[in-house]
Amino acid sequence: MPKLTALKAEQLYRKCSLSEIPFETSDQVTDYESVVGQDRALEAIHFGTRIRGEGYNVFALGPAGTGKHSVVRHILESEAENKPTPADWCYVYNFKTPHKPNALQLPPGRGSSFRKDMEQLTEDLNSVIPAAFETEDYQAQIDKLGQDLATRRDKALNQLADEAREKGVQLVHTPSGFAFAPLDEKEEVIRPEEYEKLSDSEKKRLESTVAKLQKKFQRLMRQFPNWQKENREKIKETDRNIARLAVENLIGAIKDNNSDLSEVTDFLSSVEEDIVEHVRDFRGEQETNVLFGGGGQSRAAALQRYKVNLIVDHGIKNSAPVVYQDLPTHSNLMGRAEYQSQMGTLVTDFTLIKSGDLHRANGGYLILDARHLLTQPFAWESLKRALRSREVRIEPLERSLGLISTVSLEPEPIPFDAKVVLLGDRMLYYLLNQFDPEFKDLFKVAADFDDTLDRSPDNCESFARLIAGMAHKQSLRSIDNTGVARLIEHGARIAGDADKLSTHIREVSDVLEEANYWAGEHQSSIITRQHVQEAIDGKISRLDRVRAHIYEAIARGTIAIDTEGERVGQINGLSVIDLGDFAFGQPSRITATTRLGDGKVIDIERETELGGRIHSKGVLILSNFLASRYAIKHPLSLSASLVFEQSYGMVDGDSASLAELCTLLSALSDSPINQSFAVTGSINQLGKVQAIGGVNQKIEGFFDVCKAKGFTNNQGVLIPSSNVKHLMLREDIVEAAINGKFSVYSVESVDQAIEILTGVEAGVRAEDGEFPRGSLNDKVEQYLISLAELRRRFSGKDAEADDQNEGGEYET
Amino acid sequence: MRPEAHSNETRILVALDASPSSMDSLEMAVNLAARMRAQLETLFIEDINLLRLAALPFAAELDRSSGEARSMSEAGITSALQAHVEKLRQRLDWFREHRKIQYSLRTVRGDYLTEAMHADSDILFIYTSKRISMGEATDPSRSAAMRAARRRVSSIFTVYSVGDRSGKSLRLAVEFADNLGTELVIVLPAASDEVLESYQTDVAKQLGKRTNVRFKIANTDFAITASEIDKNGCCLLVLPKHGDQFDRAEINALRSLHCPLVLVG
Known part of the structure; x- marks a missing residue:
């Protein structure tokens, strides 16, 4: 097997050439990029926004910080430019069912003028109507009606009085009414003594006459209420006519302005009828205060009915709306009817209806954060209902929950036609897809944002323009090409791949912002590579408390890690500790012990429930590798134990399986491992080394430990060959590699790894099936054969002993 | 306006009876007495015809509002007329306080016109009409x-x-x-x-x-x-x-x- 050489410096870090940057400083750039890559997602968003079908709303999925929101917003705003401005919407009083306000649709910009017209109308009504009723003409009409009634009644009474007089009886006033008084010849009321002198028949005649007259009088009196009612109706009709005359011009002018809108003119007709019907409310003669239902109303309450609650006003806009709601509560989305306290009671009316985002986004686009939406009670269900029914219905949440028991409103639903774009991570998308049966029908377009993009020249140029755009947009100092190059390199580092760039724009943007700060600290008018590096280092420095403590513990020997010398069955493995914002590599000592057994490799992490399933899988793979390579002709009579020393937390992943196999082979072959190396990589059953994650952090972790304990100039890390393309190591490591202080080796098989670690040839099985004598594999095999023999012998003795113990129960 | 021709020696007399119309002249007489700073003499005439009527066995009074018939008696009418006089006195007291007039009130029994014409006065307010009237029929809501x-x-x-x-x-x-x-x-x-x-x-x-x-x-x-x-x-x-x-x-x-x-x- 050829001797492996360490990776070259250029393999450890792919620098960005300044020739890839299309400018020297960002202020030379005019054509900024707002998004780089993401072709798939962009195409999906365009498709989703343009297709007209039902349920073609968009879910933009991808990790946070990839610029989903700004990309989506940018696209939607440009799409909105080409869409017509949607209608204005307002709520008005429902004269038939007051608790169900009517919704009126008006062309964009007409809503505010309609509202102003109605406000002016209410102001005018305050003066016009009282004035109309103070005119001489009106007074004369009412007087005449009053006099007509009085005359009619008096005439009837006087006719009766005349009839009575013809019969010798006079109708006279009494203190509280009337009486029929019989007269004598002098036309005076007959005296009692004269009456007594009358004959009985005369008396009877008189009494009968008076009784008949009284009955006639009573019949007449019973007609008076009807006459009064007729009179009241006539007065009302007169009032109506006066009111109609007073308001028809005012309302006619508004009708003329809105003659093309039949719903508006119908409403105005209703207003006119209502004013005419309730004209007394405007004459200030009744001062009750009942908001709904029958009864008189104060003038203010009456005028309130003619107001216009403009809930969506697109004014002079020439595009469709794009609305983003950061707090998508039920009421923020769907709108609400507010209440006000009146005499200790909560009351509401149509003027207290407030629009929601669905109203404002109607005819355009609504952007919502899926996680925020799902964490707000009833918001998700309400949104789905609106999308399903294609209408926005204001449903007070407090009423459906039974939290309020007062008069509420049921505003007329408004037709809803807007595209909703949800922003969320992939997990949410897949969960919704799986567990919400309506989701697929309502969000048919997935715009999947990539985490990375190829580090191609074109993408690098676009990335540079994106960075220039950020500097410009955030009003930062200009950044030169060295700074941009470093940011591109940082983008590759975030992506964890030298050939890729991260689409986590927010992280790049943060570094740029901080670099701008450092440029300011150094009184530099321009951001350079140095400032970007300071920003990156500064951020790490702020976050590396945990790392520093761990490395200190290693340096002081509290955590046992050897970085020199040789040990049998001991190796430096590498793991990554991820703190969210910051991840770093930590070397861990892995040890292996072997003894006679039944072929099992004991994973102590698993036994103690500190190992994850993937880790256990890795250990099982390596035990199978041992069996398949070394126990072809005999049973694997080994019992081995693997342990991460001084590890007290969960261990998962299979990136330590190469290290575990190497230390096991070391223990089996009694070949010491050079502790100057650390190893990472996973293996398959055939002993091939496979790629792992976090390679940069792992290498840097061991480098830092070596640095802390002192370089020996032959330290290094073994990594899978397939991870070489991911290397974007720190500058000091690259420098150490150039100076021969630290090396990184890429290996493809366990044999390559063990040779470097032990300095012993691994050995390849020859045609005769044997490993070369003295090779590491041969040692392992011989040891395993010896264990198998030992086991066989032990098994034979056991059988004999058993036979003896059974006392000849079996024949041999 | 204060007339020059009159002096406080002028005797203003207003003749009243139980009919509602006769009270119309009282306010005018009060105003005139106040302007002339003259004493107002009030003569209430208990109409003899009413008392005669009340003495008749079948006499009945018909209520002004309902038309309901109530039997009349001399005592009842006398009592009602006295009550009327008492109300009149209260009204005159109010005028004395608010309009600053002096008044005298005298009650006589007899025929209204005869008694009024025989009373000694410079200016006499009377109400002669015998027309039956229910009174004003104006809209009660009017100011x-x-x-x-x-x-x-x-x-x-x-x-x-x-x-x-x-x-x-x-x-x-x-x-x-x-x-x-x-x-x-x-x-x-x-x-x-x-x-x-x-x-x-x-x-x-x-x-x-x-x-x-x-x-x-x-x-x-x-x-x-x-x-x-x-x-x-x-x-x-x-x-x-x-x-x-x-x-x-x-x-x-x-x-x-x-x-x-x-x-x-």
Whole structure:
């Protein structure tokens, strides 16, 4: 097997050439990029926004910080430019069912003028109507009606009085009414003594006459209420006519302005009828205060009915709306009817209806954060209902929950036609897809944002323009090409791949912002590579408390890690500790012990429930590798134990399986491992080394430990060959590699790894099936054969002993 | 406006009875007494005819609102009339306090017109109409200001003929008209053109430059004149007092009038 050489410096870090940057400083750039890559997602968003079908709303999925929101917003705003401005919407009083306000649709910009017209109308009504009723003409009409009634009644009474007089009886006033008084010849009321002198028949005649007259009088009196009612109706009709005359011009002018809108003119007709019907409310003669239902109303309450609650006003806009709601509560989305306290009671009316985002986004686009939406009670269900029914219905949440028991409103639903774009991570998308049966029908377009993009020249140029755009947009100092190059390199580092760039724009943007700060600290008018590096280092420095403590513990020997010398069955493995914002590599000592057994490799992490399933899988793979390579002709009579020393937390992943196999082979072959190396990589059953994650952090972790304990100039890390393309190591490591202080080796098989670690040839099985004598594999095999023999012998003795113990129960 | 011709020696008398119409003249009499700073004499006449009626065995009072019949008795009527007087006294007390007038209230029993005409006074407010009336039938929701404005529409009438009392009567009518801001109609019952011309000359001297005045040439027959006045709508008729009694024709004519009457002695 050829001797492996360490990776070259250029393999450890792919620098960005300044020739890839299309400018020297960002202020030379005019054509900024707002998004780089993401072709798939962009195409999906365009498709989703343009297709007209039902349920073609968009879910933009991808990790946070990839610029989903700004990309989506940018696209939607440009799409909105080409869409017509949607209608204005307002709520008005429902004269038939007051608790169900009517919704009126008006062309964009007409809503505010309609509202102003109605406000002016209410102001005018305050003066016009009282004035109309103070005119001489009106007074004369009412007087005449009053006099007509009085005359009619008096005439009837006087006719009766005349009839009575013809019969010798006079109708006279009494203190509280009337009486029929019989007269004598002098036309005076007959005296009692004269009456007594009358004959009985005369008396009877008189009494009968008076009784008949009284009955006639009573019949007449019973007609008076009807006459009064007729009179009241006539007065009302007169009032109506006066009111109609007073308001028809005012309302006619508004009708003329809105003659093309039949719903508006119908409403105005209703207003006119209502004013005419309730004209007394405007004459200030009744001062009750009942908001709904029958009864008189104060003038203010009456005028309130003619107001216009403009809930969506697109004014002079020439595009469709794009609305983003950061707090998508039920009421923020769907709108609400507010209440006000009146005499200790909560009351509401149509003027207290407030629009929601669905109203404002109607005819355009609504952007919502899926996680925020799902964490707000009833918001998700309400949104789905609106999308399903294609209408926005204001449903007070407090009423459906039974939290309020007062008069509420049921505003007329408004037709809803807007595209909703949800922003969320992939997990949410897949969960919704799986567990919400309506989701697929309502969000048919997935715009999947990539985490990375190829580090191609074109993408690098676009990335540079994106960075220039950020500097410009955030009003930062200009950044030169060295700074941009470093940011591109940082983008590759975030992506964890030298050939890729991260689409986590927010992280790049943060570094740029901080670099701008450092440029300011150094009184530099321009951001350079140095400032970007300071920003990156500064951020790490702020976050590396945990790392520093761990490395200190290693340096002081509290955590046992050897970085020199040789040990049998001991190796430096590498793991990554991820703190969210910051991840770093930590070397861990892995040890292996072997003894006679039944072929099992004991994973102590698993036994103690500190190992994850993937880790256990890795250990099982390596035990199978041992069996398949070394126990072809005999049973694997080994019992081995693997342990991460001084590890007290969960261990998962299979990136330590190469290290575990190497230390096991070391223990089996009694070949010491050079502790100057650390190893990472996973293996398959055939002993091939496979790629792992976090390679940069792992290498840097061991480098830092070596640095802390002192370089020996032959330290290094073994990594899978397939991870070489991911290397974007720190500058000091690259420098150490150039100076021969630290090396990184890429290996493809366990044999390559063990040779470097032990300095012993691994050995390849020859045609005769044997490993070369003295090779590491041969040692392992011989040891395993010896264990198998030992086991066989032990098994034979056991059988004999058993036979003896059974006392000849079996024949041999 | 305060008339110069009058002094606080002037005796203003208002004659009232239990009919609602007679109360119409009370407010006018109060206003005049306040303007003239004269004492208001109030004469309440318990109508003897009512008491006679109440003594009849079959007499019944019909309620003004419902028409319901209630049996009448002399005691009941007397009690009702006393209650009426008490209410009148309260009203007069209110006027004394708010309008700063002095008043006296006297109650007599007898025939309304006879008792009123025999009472000694310079200015007498009476209500002669015997027409049966239910009272105003105006819209109850209308404001007091509007009702007052409506009353001002009717004119004040006076009948002018020769003599000192006619002059006094004219001046009082002018004062009422000025005070109410209403039209003054002066009826001139002239038998010939010469007489008419002389009346017009006299009246013109007393009116000065007043504009809201209308003349009406009338028949000397007062009954016809009264009928004309009522047809035209009259809120007050001011007449010179020419004796302690009206003849039957005059009484009948006055009874056809549906407005308060002021007699100036």
